[in-house]
Amino acid sequence: MQNPWIYIGLFLLIGMLIPVAPLAIAAFIAPKKPNPIKQSTYECGMETVGDSWVQFKAQYYVFALVFLVFDVETVFLFPWAVSLNALPVFVLVEGIIFILILLAGLFYTWRKGMLEWA
């Protein structure tokens, strides 16, 4: 095989195109009879009140922030995990200290009460 990323690129392209095919067929053969009642927003029969794009709970934002810290950190941990076998024991200690610093951040967030769903 050539460069694996060429294969991945082709796979992404075809993988995204194949789900379109049944939708395209459906667009041709499915009936189209729209009316205002059918297209109204579904809320179990109630009339919709106000805009649908409501403000969301700020708690979600806090979790997203904590997630972001951990997600960036795993990017650093993967090279560490791959090269652990080839490097001296000292690198293991460094990795553990890195993880502990992160966990300290998590516990700080925890003690501050940011992980409570209030």
Next chain:
Amino acid sequence: MNFWTDPIKVLYDWLMSLFGGWGMAEPLANTLVTLLGIVVLITIALVLDIFLVWIERKVVARFQGRLGPNRVGPFGIFQPFPDIIKLVIKEDITPDGADKVVFNIAPVLSAGSVIILWAVLPIASRIYGVDLNVAALYIIAAGALGTLSVIMAGWSSNNKYALLGAFRQVAAMISFEIPMVAMLLVPTILVGSMSLNAITQAQVDGVWFFWLSPLGSLIFAISAIAELGRSPFDLNEGESEIVSGYHIEYSGMKFGWFYAGELLHAFTFGGFMAIFFFGGWHGPWAEEYPLLGAFYFVLKALFGYWVIMWVKYTVPRIRIDHMLAFNWKFLTPLSFALLIVTATVHVLMRDAAFWLYVAAMFTSNLLLGWLTVEILRSYTREKREAVPSAAHH
């Protein structure tokens, strides 16, 4: 070399000589064969998906003491085909005020984010899409695409229920991604590679990683179920509160893709369970005969899929604050503790005898699990004694 020992190479050579015989240039023929291979791989995944619909319906029926589909074909096995025909000829309703472009892209992205996982799946010793050296990261990236499709569907539907479902789903997915990624680090440490083929090969040559990290496989299974948005973590659907969550406004084949994508996602994660912790395609004679390996792989993935279904139809839904607290206050600290223990024991014991190494890994996992249970027990005892009247209610 014949068809039974290396089917892909034999088919590749045959197609190359066939296209060459038609007077095609070598690079063009090569590209064409590669494209054909991709289409066949995706088609196999989707045909499997069709039968997953049947399996899902049959199994949930048995769990609930019903018969399930039993009219179309033997045991109702052809039931999904009329289902698909019906989905395709259903009217496609786009609600008022929906963001049409995003609304139409979301189901495609949802199904596509699962299909693209198959590019790196080592189905058997010589049957796989591509041996990517950063496959673990690729899996995480594809999972993020799935999260994106959920928020796109929820936001563009112009529906409060859909939006609430999308918020919950995204909160669950990004939360449980942390322990899942930490558990992807465990096989990476054990092998020293992110390639799924290398991880499987290491288990073929050594032992299944379940024996090196039983706790890790458990945490991976739990976070995978949450990542899939299946019960007990299916707050995105919550039919008693928000009807069906982010895909509430979808109809016809667009809804079909969300449904098919969810089932294929569950199966693919069963496959990842097998690859990371249960030896992938490993089994008797699997190395010589790849088709046998593919059979073992599908069997193991189906077992993982069945476990996910079993949990789904047994455990009731939990509340969102409980779910997030469970992840951030329990699963995340535990998974990083396990990561530290695994890395330490691995580095200290890697030069020891193999059986000693396996025993040390297994025991350290059990010890950590026991310690966790003890901490939880003392914590709940404290809580119980703090409220003495609670026991008498």
